[in-house]
Amino acid sequence: MEQIVQTLILGIALGGVFALMGSGLSLVFGVMRIVNLAHPSLIIAGAYVTYWGFKLWGIDPLVMLPIAAIILAAIGVILYKLVFEKEAKSAKYSEMTVLLTFATAMIVEGALGGMFTNTQRVTSPDYATDAIFFGNVFIPTGQLYAGLASLVIIGALALFLKHSRFGNAIRATTQNRDAAELLGVNVNFVGIMSFAIGIGLAGAAGSLVSFVFSFFPAKHWEWIAVLMSLVVLGGMGSILGTVLASFMLSIVAAFVGAYFGSTWSSMTFFLALFLILLVRPQGLFGEKPELA
Amino acid sequence: MSQLLEVTSLTAGYDDGPAILDGAHLTIEPGKVHCIIGPNGAGKSTLLKAICGMLKIRQGDVKFKGESLKGLRPDQILRKGICFVPQERALFPKMTVRENLRMGGYSLADKSGLERAIDEIEERFPILRERRDQHAGTMSGGQQQTLAMARTLIIRPEIVMLDEPSLGLAPKIVHEMFGIMKMMASEGITILLVEQNALMGLKNSDWGVVLDLGKTLFEGPAPEVLADPRIQELYLGGKKAA
Ligand SMILES: Nc1ncnc2c1ncn2[C@@H]1O[C@H](COP(=O)(O)OP(=O)(O)OP(=O)(O)O)[C@@H](O)[C@H]1O
Ligand SMILES: [Mg+2]
Numbered sequence: 146m147e148q149i150v151q152t153l154i155l156g157i158a159l160g161g162v163f164a165l166m167g168s169g170l171s172l173v174f175g176v177m178r179i180v181n182l183a184h185p186s187l188i189i190a191g192a193y194v195t196y197w198g199f200k201l202w203g204i205d206p207l208v209m210l211p212i213a214a215i216i217l218a219a220i221g222v223i224l225y226k227l228v229f230e231k232e233a234k235s236a237k238y239s240e241m242t243v244l245l246t247f248a249t250a251m252i253v254e255g256a257l258g259g260m261f262t263n264t265q266r267v268t269s270p271d272y273a274t275d276a277i278f279f280g281n282v283f284i285p286t287g288q289l290y291a292g293l294a295s296l297v298i299i300g301a302l303a304l305f306l307k308h309s310r311f312g313n314a315i316r317a318t319t320q321n322r323d324a325a326e327l328l329g330v331n332v333n334f335v336g337i338m339s340f341a342i343g344i345g346l347a348g349a350a351g352s353l354v355s356f357v358f359s360f361f362p363a364k365h366w367e368w369i370a371v372l373m374s375l376v377v378l379g380g381m382g383s384i385l386g387t388v389l390a391s392f393m394l395s396i397v398a399a400f401v402g403a404y405f406g407s408t409w410s411s412m413t414f415f416l417a418l419f420l421i422l423l424v425r426p427q428g429l430f431g432e433k434p435e436l437a
Numbered sequence: 438m439s440q441l442l443e444v445t446s447l448t449a450g451y452d453d454g455p456a457i458l459d460g461a462h463l464t465i466e467p468g469k470v471h472c473i474i475g476p477n478g479a480g481k482s483t484l485l486k487a488i489c490g491m492l493k494i495r496q497g498d499v500k501f502k503g504e505s506l507k508g509l510r511p512d513q514i515l516r517k518g519i520c521f522v523p524q525e526r527a528l529f530p531k532m533t534v535r536e537n538l539r540m541g542g543y544s545l546a547d548k549s550g551l552e553r554a555i556d557e558i559e560e561r562f563p564i565l566r567e568r569r570d571q572h573a574g575t576m577s578g579g580q581q582q583t584l585a586m587a588r589t590l591i592i593r594p595e596i597v598m599l600d601e602p603s604l605g606l607a608p609k610i611v612h613e614m615f616g617i618m619k620m621m622a623s624e625g626i627t628i629l630l631v632e633q634n635a636l637m638g639l640k641n642s643d644w645g646v647v648l649d650l651g652k653t654l655f656e657g658p659a660p661e662v663l664a665d666p667r668i669q670e671l672y673l674g675g676k677k678a679a
Contacts, residue, residue, distance in 0.1 A: 314540075320532065328541060330540075330543055
């Protein structure tokens with residue numbers, strides 16, 4: 146019993162972090178129809194920003210979080226202007242963006258490797274190695290903080306999307322771009338801002354990742370399939386779906402890891418991605434994919 | 438005759454594709470109901486999209502109150518008071534009815550009266566109040582069309598362009614939609630209607646415009662257009678193509 150509760154707790158804590166990692170990806174896909182394969186590499190960039198803030202000036206990763214988010218959001222705007230805006234009119238936009246984001250991921254990885262070498266890093270505030278005990282069950286403090294911070298950020302994002310004027314414009318553009326434009330929404334601006342927010346969320350996730358996992362520039366390859374499985378299970382573009390999928394798959398992965406060994410735990414995500422695409426490609430909340 | 442909107446020898450098309458409209462013209466008088474008829478693929482929807490700024494005007498011009506709309510974006514044309522309800526109704530399926538109405542006021546510079554304006558609309562269309570927290574995509578076709586039409590009222594538009602509001606609706610519901618349209622017209626809103634069913638469209642309009650192969654064949658008072666022998670001919674041809 147204790148073993149089950151313990152596994153569940155670890156799964157939930159990890160789910161919170163994955164939820165934040167996936168929600169930016171989901172937002173960008175929803176509004177822009179860009180499958181951003183560079184998202185995980187930008188999470189790693191956020192992790193480096195946080196790592197150096199802590200290492201050089203001793204700034205707590207949770208304080209670095211908004212800073213990393215803003216820096217990455219700015220990088221997002223530049224990236225959009227340089228890489229994606231020109232292609233927006235192209236008929237092969239979706240196919241193009243897969244290649245462009247793939248190339249972006251390689252460039253980000255190369256740049257990070259060039260600047261910071263391929264050494265494994267981890268940000269190590271005191272709480273990262275601490276744990277809170279309830280009898281024999283424990284929660285790693287770092288994962289607890291990361292999970293809570295994730296939920297706060299996702300909650301704020303949800304409130305923003307649901308209740309602010311601009312958030313409504315983002316949702317409207319996701320659901321029906323032409324209709325939003327006809328009602329006076331500047332959809333191009335919504336696109337840029339959503340991209341900035343999405344990459345900003347990658348930066349924020351990077352701050353949390355930096356003390357929950359150890360990381361190095363090429364680590365993003367491991368995550369791309371994990372994040373894809375979350376976004377696909379959630380229904381491409383549905384943030385709520387992505388969050389629920391993160392908890393579901395992380396909990397399943399935790400149990401698989403506990404009972405079959407940790408190598409199998411990451412297999413959970415790959416297998417899930419495969420099965421979802423086969424059985425229910427529209428995911429939990431997505432529309433049926435167009436057959437055309 | 439004072440003209441509110443004037444389309445002259447308009448050429449337009451999609452992206453880099455061929456010209457779909459080539460020589461379309463149209464005159465619109467304030468406060469009247471105008472109906473564009475023509476067979477499938479004639480370019481009726483394309484004409485409305487060109488007027489509202491979704492498509493680029495390649496040649497010719499669209500003038501609103503004597504001022505050219507050439508080169509303006511849809512949001513800029515909307516702010517001049519020209520609303521477009523496309524064939525697909527342009528709702529946000531996963532937003533509530535109330536949120537859809539609120540999006541209708543997105544272009545308003547002054548938001549202070551928005552909630553009250555929405556309340557008024559809900560009063561006039563009780564079904565929208567009843568369904569206010571329901572996702573728009575879960576409503577029936579008639580309810581969705583009602584929402585799409587009612588939503589235009591929020592910005593107090595001068596011209597509302599309706600693309601086949603009857604599409605896919607039962608005759609009784611179609612009748613209701615025409616009722617809403619006439620009510621809008623009676624409040625001084627100028628209507629530009631596109632209708633597949635020429636007879637029904639013209640009977641409910643003041644002015645008729647016949648479009649075929651991207652050109653205006655002729656226009657005139659609705660009863661005259663309705664009586665024109667060319668209409669019979671065109672429509673027999675049109676039905677075959679459909
Ligand atoms: N998005 C588009 N891209 C390219 N061509 C299009 C597009 N939409 C319509 N067309 C073409 O433009 C022509 C006119 O289409 P349009 O939709 O304006 O006709 P319509 O008169 O509204 O017909 P209907 O009664 O079927 O609605 C058609 O030949 C169609 O194939
Ligand atoms: Mg049409």
